[in-house]
Amino acid sequence: MTVSDFDNYRPPEPPRRSRRGGKRRRVGTGDGSGEMPMVPEPEFASYYGRPVVKPPPWGDPIGAYLFLGGVAGGSALLGLGGQLTGRPVLCRNSRLAALTSVGIGAAALVADLGRPERFLNMLRTIKPTSPMSLGSWILAAFSAGVGISAASEIDRLTGSRLPLGPLRRMLRAVEGPAGVEAALFATPLSAYTAVLLSDTANPTWNAAREDLPFVFVGSASLAAAGLAMITTPVQEAGPARALAVLGVAVDVIAMRVMENRMDPVAAEPLREGAPGRMLTWSQRLAVAGGIGVLAGGRHRPVAAACGLALLTASALTRFGILRAGIRSTEDPRYTIEPQKKRLAARRQAGIVDDSITTAG
């Protein structure tokens, strides 16, 4: 065939399969005449195995924000509860926890922007179609309430030494309403991040859209409760213990339900690889923490250890889900297979007019 000496260096070409009339497609039907394929045919074609959708440029700061936003939301609720039921230490600690976590979380969000100096553009408009836009407003409104209520706590902690002057009386007057306002935005803050992740073309996050909010509020509750159990004496931490147990139950059940209801292919990244291990450990730690709270939550060291386990569990959940989604964009399989399946299912059901591919 060839005349060039350099062709000696070529690897040998695979033998060309000959065409045998119209029978070729019946190869491997079980009559023994066909050749067995060495490698099973892939169920889908792709373009050199390259990704179809792109991963968002969201790194660890976003994972940290998902975690801290949940902690802040749950803490603000505990703070309001403490405020209303006369638990001053729980109220103070929760308010301070909410301020700290929302502060660090917001800073992480800004740090992850491509142009951090333009972070205020987030509040340029209110867009109902953009969970990120709504979330920014929720975060801003939440931070305002938390900032005021926590400022009052800081003032009290420092023995009224903050240079507030006549503003002190005003601060004392609005701290209660501010705590209520923060709590109003606390649950949206804990839940919207799930919508933010699901409202994307990311195969895993999008497939998890039905149940991810429940996983996230469960995770937020157990994390905030865990933090309160660390910071607050057991006498006042009763509600935190109860919330921790409820949070663990919701988190574990919602995670199970979510994985079972998702497309099995799109759910794979939640089970495999490093994200899969993170999520497995998050479930184990959450269950261990929950059982620990029930068994010995009234002993401070046990409560603190359980709190730490719960906080770790929540962080692992958030990072695990974030990374599983990013991983699901690396292999085109996670995008193409579920899409082909749902397209085929619709065609099976007689809906043939909504495919992006048409014969004319």
Place this chain on the structure above:
Amino acid sequence: MNKLTEAPGHIPHTGHPRKGFFTDTSICIGCKACEVACKEWNRNPHNSEYELLESSYDNTGALGADTWRHVAFIEQDREHIEKARDSGRALVSLGMPGLGPPGNSDAAGKPSGVDTTPPETPDFRWLMSSDVCKHCTNAGCLDVCPTGALFRTEHGTVVVQDDVCNGCGTCVAGCPFGVIERRSDGTAGVKAERDFTPGEQAPTRNVGVAQKCTLCYDRMVDGQTPACAQACPTTSIKYGEREELVSTARQRVAELHAQGLTEARLYGANDADGVGGTGSVFLLLDEPEVYGLPPDPRVPTADLPRMFKRAGIAAAGMLAATAAAFLAGGRR
């Protein structure tokens, strides 16, 4: 689509028909003139070391922040060609819209006087396709953009405002086609921006900001053809009013089908699909995933009202759980 999701029809633009591309891959010769013209006109940096990607003649890789046209190269043997032909035939037999009036399918499939015998299947073929931003009717990137940096132009296209975008990256996740991307630093400035000092280069524009095809908005407002379509030597890339392009595309598919080339199909011409139809319509010769296109894209915001509802229930549940916790943990 739900009321939330944006679409070109939401803003009535009098006197400006919706513009788009029709990329007829059956006459693409893979010259990559579109890639070059796009890079030059838009002053996009090259985004990688020069390397061979071991994917036929495609060493560009994929669409991205710095690559707004990407020519895909696929080499197929007879087996794949037959598979493509079969899948195209299956598509025709679904009785999908656009193939002549109903009840007249026989006539549409077999125009009289035309030889409809499929041609001898070749042993080998190249598939070459110039991919580009789809400028969707319901654009995921535009919907999820929190700053309003992405907007719908008067020509029905979707464009990023470089000076508004703060690089949050939500649009990157929102695009079902993997088109838009946040620009990291390019490895080289483009010639026009280069300093004349040897060894020194001007910095890349718009670093940290989402970037994608603008359908040459700057050329369009001047009545010019986008750079890629202008440069295309075979008219594989056609630019014009979307409605006209779609009817051109339908005619072209019918023509190819009449020649027995059942593998020909349209991508994005159906307004009932998951993204409401695309501004950039393609004529493909195999399944979309072969070209790296999603087989059933769906704008994520189509399900957004439902997602908000679920999140609302979850949020209410959290509130209730906290209240219950304070009731249960009431003993002090």
